[in-house]
Amino acid sequence: MRARAPLALRLAWREIRNERRFAAFFALNLALGLSGFVALAAFKGSVEVTLDERSRGMLGADLELSARRPFTRAEEAAAARGAGPGSVALSEVLLPSMIAGGTRSRLVEIRAVGPEFPLLGEFRLGDGGDRPPGAAAARAAEPAAWLAPGLLAQLGVEVGGRVRIGRTDFRVADVVERDNGSGFAMAPRVYVGRSQLAATGLLQHGSRVTHRRLYRLAPGSDVERAAAEVEAGLPDDEVRVRGHRDAAEDVARVVGYLSAFLSLVSLVALFLSGLGCAYLFRRFLFRRLREVAILISLGASYARARSIYVVQLVLLGGAAAAGTLVGVALAAPWVPRLLGGALVPIHVAPRVGAATVGVAVGVALGGSLLLAWPALYRMHALKPAALFREAAHPLLAPRWWGGVFYLPAVLLYWGLASSQAHTWEQSTWFALSLAAAGVGLGGVAWLGLRSLERLRRARPLSLRLALRNLERNRGAAAASFLALGISALLINVVPQFRSSLETEVERPDASSIPSLFLFDIQDEQVEPLRSHVRAAGRELVQLSPMIRARLNAIDGERIPPPGAGSGEEESQRDRMLHRAHNLSYRPGLSGSERLVAGRDLRGRYDPDSGELPEMTLDREFADWLDVPLEGTVEFDVQGVPVLGRVVGLREIRWSSFEPNFFVQFQPGLLEDAPKTHLAALPPMDRDAKERMQYSIAREFPNVSAIDVSAVIGRLLGVMDQVRLATAFMAGLSLLAGAVLLYAIASHQAAERRWETCLLKVLGAGFGRVRALVRWEFGLLGAAASTLGAAAGLTLSATLAQRLLGADWNPVWWTPPLSVAGITVLALLTSELATRRVLRERPLALLRHG
């Protein structure tokens, strides 16, 4: 005997086959919403797997010790004991410096390595050889340097040529094509032998130097245990110990910030698709109520009738998830390009693994069921007795409290946002912003549709009927409006924000942004540097002392030992508490900061006053530390405790690129502390800037000069990548909106068959009926995209002013283009959706009813 599938499954399958349009729209809509989110989940999963696989190579060692000072012999001995017998150690020093070649100079990161380099990981030189710089440098008769490939062209030198680092000339030995174990660098890397560093004169007090000691452990060693043992032997928390997995986690964190942003943007598409799915299913179920009533009259319980639709949702959700996964797998090679090599430090293509399948299926099924739940729940109010009445069609009257049943879907959405954002505040802000955008756009749509009542005398007739249709179907119109409006908002916000940033860079004369930013200026170099700059007709501005310190206590409470917190937020706070902080002192506020609480510092500190020294803090920094106004903070400056009282909180416009500090003390307290200075040079043209950079590199080799425009240029590159990725997500949102619009248009066309037929019988031609549809959906598309674009402009203006402190400089062609594009899309979609019904002959309609 042939086994039969359960009745619910057979009926569900039959309904899917008979309602192909609904099934296709529902699954397609869900798949579109899911695809961005799932692609990012696959990417993140692959990054984690890849980092896990390559973590040793990425650190270039099993274990790393790092500090901002040289290691003591006792520390090296303790580390060697922890690393165990058979381990090999490599010492190296990292520091930023200027490098000059020919007539040009630029900022680089010097990596001065010992002869054991490289310990682990792939290292490839330009000519394909693998002569390690460490060993070769140790043997070389004259100082030699190995350069990152781009530097040759930037400095105008070739292999075999000469570059100057500090006080020493180096021969360019080769270029380094690949160094997997190099980690992140703030500037292109230059490799030299460690023994050659001293002669450069770069190692001065206060220089931003990192000392590293890397270990390759004996085969079979337990890295985590070794790391713990090394850490236990090093009581000074200035020495950081990392296993290769910790290093991979640092990379993962950077990738995480990017993917979290994009995941949140992708959730907008998921939100729109959820809106569409809820609408589609509700209309579908309400169309099927007669059949549900028949089933119940024949002996099906309500639960059984409901189970048919649950099975359908599971099948459709499964189909959407499968389609999404296939799409993501096919698109995998293009995802890294979308995310951008500049943003993601390792090349990883998303792989569809078990976790990704779980995410896709879980979100698809969970989302489908929760979005359908309100309509399914209402089924219990169905009265099959209506079947006995003439022209019976059981209906479910809407209930004002029906929206409450969407709460589980809202919670699922918030949960998804929380899983993507780094903090629950971020996810809550995201959800609230989206809700505000939704309520704002939806509310305006609703009010606008209500006010259409006043346009009852509009001409021509097609417009009047179209307005009447919009007014009658406010729910569907508001849903379409929301979908198109949010898409327009997304399309507009990032390009507008980028434009403001670009303007800041491209108009240096009109901008207050400095051209060069100088750091690591020693005390004794201040005056000579000032004279040097003055000789070139410029002035050193915003000269600021900088003292490195660590936190000791906040409000009398000692800082807990590192690693005390768990979870992302606490780990961030833990890192913030234990990192080195830069203190400064100056009598008043700079031009790029303003007081937001308390008062400014009162003149010089008088040690005989009996009062604590005053300090002002950056407001966000104070929030991080959780220190109130009038609270106290104690720092450790080179072993000397410095206690101060917070008298004011400042808001700093960091985008000014002026020297600013989280912590500013009164003058009169820190002058004698070991310190370096920061300074800026005012805007100047490119040639003058390059000449100045070169001359400073020659005369003051330890002073590093950052080209601020180049930094902003890199930021623009990042913005471009973000814009591309966001545009892709906006495209998904728009597609989901178009599918929803198509479904609504075709559904309304079907519902209005009789009216359309009647219009034709009364003498309306095909053109007039089509004009009605065009008016209706064209107006909807134009109004929604105009409002969405306006919201995007407003948001970008707010972001530009709040984040950049920049003048808002919108790209005026984007809003009209997006409005025109979305309106045309709405027209085309509605045309496609209604074509069949509009072309039907009225007699045929009358015949079939």
Place this chain on the structure above:
Amino acid sequence: MILSARDVHKEFPQPGEPLRVLRGLSLKVERGETVAILGASGSGKSTLLALLAGLDGPTRGSVEVAGRELSRMSEPELARFRALNLGIVFQQYHLLAGLTALENVSLPLELGDAPEPEARARRALEQVGLVDRTGHFPHELSGGEAQRVAIARALVVEPALILADEPSGSLDASTGEAVMDRLLELVRSNGATLVLVTHNAGLAARCDRRLELVGGVLR
């Protein structure tokens, strides 16, 4: 006795006074009996059928079918009871559009987890003369054929009680006559009980008993 309705009241809430459709209605039907209920439009015929089918509950009073009081059953019990003990024929056929004639007929058997649903459905279609239409969908059937499928669906579970609501109301006169002939013939040959709601006096005359619903009670 297969059906007993005692002092049944049915009110529908509305602004102001509730609408009282049935006001203390009582009805007893013996096994194998055919009863016609006549009444003007809006007299409460459909409401009465819905109560007898357990698709709605009375405001007061009780309805017993085959010795079981419907209002005392839970919703799932009532559903299963309806699947195996009641056959309903609607004026507008109410076939499921996505299922074939055979699948429509076998549906009550499957809902009641009865054995051999397909074979029994095929036999029921044979009885109404539609064995050659088993694979047809409702939109491929004429009105008369669709109503005969609905009759087969009502009879297939060999129910204790068949409730029919104007079974020929949507058909032309000759087709309606033929459908009614077939329904009565099958009801009688199967020894089933029929409660027929109609406003066609000629049709009512062919039943064993005729009652008229006036003012919310049967006369």
